[in-house]
Amino acid sequence: MTASIYLRPEAEQDIEEAAAWYEDQADGLGHEFIDEVLVTLNRLAALPSLYPAIHRNTQRALTHRFPFGIYYRVESEQIVVVAVMHGSRNPSRWKART
Numbered sequence: 189m190t191a192s193i194y195l196r197p198e199a200e201q202d203i204e205e206a207a208a209w210y211e212d213q214a215d216g217l218g219h220e221f222i223d224e225v226l227v228t229l230n231r232l233a234a235l236p237s238l239y240p241a242i243h244r245n246t247q248r249a250l251t252h253r254f255p256f257g258i259y260y261r262v263e264s265e266q267i268v269v270v271a272v273m274h275g276s277r278n279p280s281r282w283k284a285r286t
Contacts, residue, residue, distance in 0.1 A: 189263070191236055192267070194266055194269065195269045198271065199272050203222065206274070207219070227251075231249075233267060236262045246261055255274060
């Protein structure tokens with residue numbers, strides 16, 4: 189069974205900002221970033237336990253092509269994405285959102 193995904197507004201903003209940055213670097217790269225995030229979200233919706241817990245009940249899925257982590261919690265039949273962050277960012281940023 190595939191769980192539904194809920195992107196918190198902050199996570200949506202993370203994706204939009206990163207996509208805009210990549211698009212500024214090269215035409216189409218922002219769309220490629222969004223495609224990679226969607227592939228990762230679909231994978232975790234199908235197999236939410238595939239990715240390790242990194243802090244309490246928060247798990248992290250890494251994207252393949254871009255150095256980003258998708259931080260999420262499984263709540264009942266829903267996956268709540270709290271942050272989508274570059275790997276070099278300070279982890280306290282997403283912890284403040286949980």
